[in-house]
Amino acid sequence: MSYNISQPKDNLTQTPEASLAHQAVLLRETVAAVLGLKSLEKQQAKASGIYVDATFGRGGHSRLLLNHLAPDAQLLVFDKDPEAIEVANKLAATDSRVTVIHDSFATLQARLAELGIDKVSGLMADLGVSSPQLDDGSRGFSFMRDGAVDMRMDTTRGQPVSAWLEAVDADTLADVLYEFGEERHSRRIARAIKAMGSYESTLELAEVIKTAHPNWQKGKHPATQSFQAMRIFINNELGDVDAFLEQSIEVLAPEGWLAVISFHSLEDRRIKQFLQRHSKGQYPEDQNLPMPPDRPRYFSKPKRIGPSKAEIADNPRSRSAWLRVAQRSTEAFLPAAT
Structure with a gap:
């Protein structure tokens, strides 16, 4: 057609x-x-x-x-x-x-x-x-603009990614990164995320993922797949x-x-x-x-x-x-x- x-x-x-x-x-x-x-x-x-x-x-x-x-x-x-x-x-x-x-x-x-x-x-x-969701740093979808680590489509219900990261174990987090982001280095990245002291800044989270990622693809931010995975998971x-x-x-x-x-x-x-x-x-x-x-x-x-x-x-x-x-x-x- x-x-x-x-x-x-x-x-x-x-x-x-x-x-x-x-x-x-x-x-x-x-x-x-x-x-x-x-x-x-x-x-x-x-x-x-x-x-x-x-x-x-x-x-x-x-x-x-x-x-x-x-x-x-x-x-x-x-x-x-x-x-x-x-x-x-x-x-x-x-x-x-x-x-x-x-x-x-x-x-x-x-x-x-x-x-x-x-x-x-x-x-x-x-x-x-x-x-608009990506460009508004306060929504937490972007690893290029600082904001709360939220990522909820509907901010009136459910828990933000920051609260989920506080509670989730490293193995489960790695599984989410792999399943919903197709991130091959999910276990290494999950361990680095869980070692963070707090989950209040998207830029800090992106920097931790960037540092932990061993294989940067040209033209693609190393946090892309991890952010995608967490967003897809938290919003089902x-x-x-x-x-x-x-x-x-x-x-x-x-x-x-x-x-x-x-x-x-x-x-x-x-x-x-x-x-x-x-x-x-x-x-x-x-x-x-x-x-x-x-x-x-x-x-x-x-x-x-x-x-x-x-x-x-x-x-x-x-x-x-x-x-x-x-x-x-x-x-x-x-x-x-x-």
Whole structure:
């Protein structure tokens, strides 16, 4: 599927918060995908139906989608981050089509049910940490700006990374660094972190990791994978992604579209395997069992779309992004292979 992002014609309403800091990645591709279009220029009429932006952020994808939705359409936006919710509430105050939900997209099905919604026409999500979160040192996501070692997406609940580091043992910490950051030197780094006297400064934590790391990759800060691992763990990011994907099967209406952006291999691998499994039909986990006569096939063959060279040049943070797109199938079952 080819997506045309040249010469944007949409009149996006920019709030001061939206223009501050965040460039939505794969913006036009994602909005076109969730509407089932090859490009936004191909749209014949504005779309009705119910749509979900599962990760509102600063609202770049939502604002563009609203420009392509009919007056009777609905857009439900989710986010864990109170700062994102503040921006979303301001948008909802100016557009009655928007409903704001301060929660993880892992609660998707339950929160829709509370609103009396069973099926939606499209789901989009932009996973991971946003530019405003990275650029605000006080949030604790960055190893380049000093701040409290927090890293929570939702600062109203759960424990910050600093409290977790105080309590966790070195072996468990090493396991987290390896599993969620793919950090090969996890045990050495974990021992160094646990030897710290306190966990109050992101720059101090990054310096300890940097000193302990024996193999610096050119162009990459040695604390990158460790910070990623702690953030993913403390926010249960991969668990939330798994829950969201599974719920998409029930929530998406037949012929509805799923569009998910990821930025690292742990997320992208999950999305890829989920869509492959449910577009081909699930096989028994026990390979010794016979193939069932019919296998459920919930999605069409998925597409993978990357940023253009122009987007990467304009926004280097987009270079690791992948958008995976699939349509909810109208077929309930796929006959078993013979």
